[in-house]
Amino acid sequence: MNILTPEEILHDVFGYTEFRGYQSDIIQTLLQGHHALVLMPTGGGKSICYQIPALIRPGMALVVSPLIALMIDQVAALKAVGIQAACVHSGTTREEIFDIARQAQEDTLKLLYVAPERLMTDKFSRFLSSLTLSLIAIDEAHCVSQWGHDFRPEYQQLQLLANQFPDVPRIALTATADTETKADIRHYLGLEDAKEFVDSFDRPNIFYQVIEKNNGKKQLLQFLKTHGQNQSGIVYCLSRKRVEDVALFLQEQGFDALPYHAGMSFEQREKNQKRFLQEDSIVIVATIAFGMGIDKPDVRFVAHLDLPKSIEGFYQESGRAGRDGLPAHSWLCYGLNDLVLLKQMIMEGSAADIQKQVELQKLDAMLSFCELSSCRRVQLLAYFGEHSTPCGYCDNCKNPPTQFDATVLVQKLLSCVYRVGQKFSASYVIDVLRGVENDWILSQKHHLLSTFGIGKELSEKEWRGLTRQCVAQKLLDINLHFNQALQLTEKSKAVLKGEQIVMIRPLKRDKPKNTPVSETWLRTEREEQLWQALRLWRKDKAQEENVPAYVIFPDRTLRHIVQSRPKSIENLSLVYGMGQTKLERFGQEILGIIHKSDQ
Structure with missing residues (x-):
């Protein structure tokens, strides 16, 4: 690949017209050989920040990622736009590893995704030493901290990378990190001198709604009938038993619902997750074992049927809705029993007493968020140190409770x-x-x-x-x-x-209003027909290539096609997410679908 500018790569490879937030500044920091610590909300475009420098700097980028599903999806998405990428994990065969090593030695591989455990082996360390690394990216960096909500001990060993490759720029990325977690990221990853980029945590396309639990399953069903029909979504539950019970209940009510929790076999979890990623309108019912690194952009709702343990966890889980920037819904149903159960789980856990106190404080903050009478977005952003004004787009702003x-x-x-x-x-x-x-x-x-x-x-x-x-x-x-x-x-x-x-707040509350958050953007029957035809074509392509549907094109791209109805390759190239590789592969087929719908 010829060396292009970041702006040219953004447009020609990824099909986007302009950088968002601090993306351009972060890219320049890495291109200049400096380190970076990036806090950016889910769906904010973190991966672009290291993928573009990886295409410009000589050598191969090493990306540390904690979940197999995330690595596989990222690699599939990169290959779909013509970038040579690979991942090594527990499911990678010996033959595949040899082929990846050959590509790396021949300098044809631009990004290699690896689980942190793999990095700790002497053999892999020697292999890396034989390569020229363009940069090192550590995703989900909050996993390094015991004060975070998803601690992974192996992350604390990643400072070895700083010692082994002191001259290679490193970037740590996460969607959530409080002061203690940020300090741990800098300490354990050797990033004391890294430039810090903190983007706004606001997700303005998400409508936040919290209700008092009173027959949770019935309340969930009512919510899904309003917002979950023919939509992809996630329902989080506190226990494995509840996951199974709720998934079965939703199946009986006609929803394509699948369970996911750590008590299931690896094969069944993989099967259910694959269906969720590759098909439309699947509702996954899960414990928090599901979700970190899930890259599906068209999740239209995230429902919590029990109280989350912390605002960090809630923010990251609810943030899996609407990654494409289109309207999405965060719905939370909670009760006093949830609070008691979570406190018991914390106190009976094996963590040190000081960590238990931190977890209890986080739980108290989560309860305060639920009991708010004022704007939820203001409180949510304030927790991460960001000042804001009432959003006008949460349940309390839409229907203010009178104290x-x-x-x-x-x-x-x-x-x-x-x-x-x-x-x-x-x-x-x-x-x-x-x-x-x-x-x-x-x-x-x-x-x-x-x-x-x-x-x-x-x-x-x-x-x-x-x-x-x-x-x-x-x-x-x-x-x-x-x-x-x-x-x-x-x-x-x-x-x-x-x-x-x-x-x-009032004790006798009005029946919660499931305020619609999705606009009716399909204006005519002809638009509806083109939309469905494109979705069906995308589904067939995804199955043919064994990748998630959004790797072919996200909803936002198909929506742009429906609204603009391009009649030429030149006009199609202006569509959001239409990079050069996808234009060459799919352009004529898409134009054919548009032409057929016009007849």
Whole structure:
């Protein structure tokens, strides 16, 4: 390949008209031989930042990636635009490894994707030493940090690359990293002097919606009927059992839903993931074992059926929707039981006590995000240190909840927690408040308390909502070591004494409005016919080449074709994502489809 400018490669190879955000600056940093630390949101175009310098600098780029699926997809996408790339992982055959090594030695391979474990072997290290490396890219760099949400111990050994190749520019990339994680990335990857690029974390095309759980499966079904018909999406659940249950439920309701969790066989996980990547309208129901590195750009929704563990995790998981920049939906359904279960999982885990405290703090921040009455995007971006103004495009902006003075109700709840000795769970306290005379309450003689029955004006569901908001405001804590008992905090004293008022969200909420986020862009029957014809052609091509459909063309490219209806190769070359290689391979076929639809 002749040496082109970054702008020429962007247009001629990838089919894009202009760089986004800091892409151009990052590319120039690497071309000048300097190191870079890049924080860029999911779908922000991180891969372009090292792929273009790899095509310009002499030698082969080494890309460290944690997941096989990610490597395979990236390599397929690069080959589709005429770039020589390969990956080495546990599934690579001996013959394939020899062929890759030959290409690298002959200097015909431009990018090699490798799992971090592979780099640690002496044999592979010697192999790399025999090559000229153009750059080293470390993707999903947050995996290096124990304070991150996806720690991988082998990442901490990658400083060996800095020692072995001190003169080769290195770039670390991630979509999420707080202050501690960034410090770990610099330390463990030898990037103390790297130039830092932090792009906006905002994903303006994603509509954020959070609802209170009340029969989660039924609520999920209602959401999918509104937003998930004939759409690709991901549903995250907390446990493997719940994944299986929800996937079966959705199948019974007519959705093409597939489960994915670590308890399944490798073959079945691979089969389900492949269908999700290669076919349209598949809903994958998964634990968080699924998703990191999933490059599918046309995921139209991500639904969380349980409370995520952290804002970082939620941001990265929800960010898998709408990578193509088209409208997408993040839907989260949560309840008090989710909070209790997650706290138990943290406390019963094998992590050190200090890490458990960090995880509990992250969980508290996630709960506060859910209980917001103000703009969700403002809070989300503020968590990553970015200032913004209300977006007008989240559930709270579209339908602002009006807070009310709940001080008296909160005093009743706090008093009851105190009267029962701070030894009982939320369910028990609520039964006392509502005057339920069951055997347990009678045996404890709590029917004689002054707080017995003083809360009959609220339903059990409303009291649970109030309790959850009190936990979020740190007026109550949950003792996981003692029956999940509700306990008072230092902050609760001022409320009990009447020295502080408490404002909360309404307990009787209107039925959540599933605000539509997708515009009707197909204007005529002729456009609809061309759209379906192009999608069918793309599906056949993808199956023929055994690659995901979006590797042939993403939805955004097909949409541009439908809207512009180019009649010549020259006009087709102006379509988004139409690089020279794809134009030569598919141009005449696409023009034929357009011509047929015009008849």
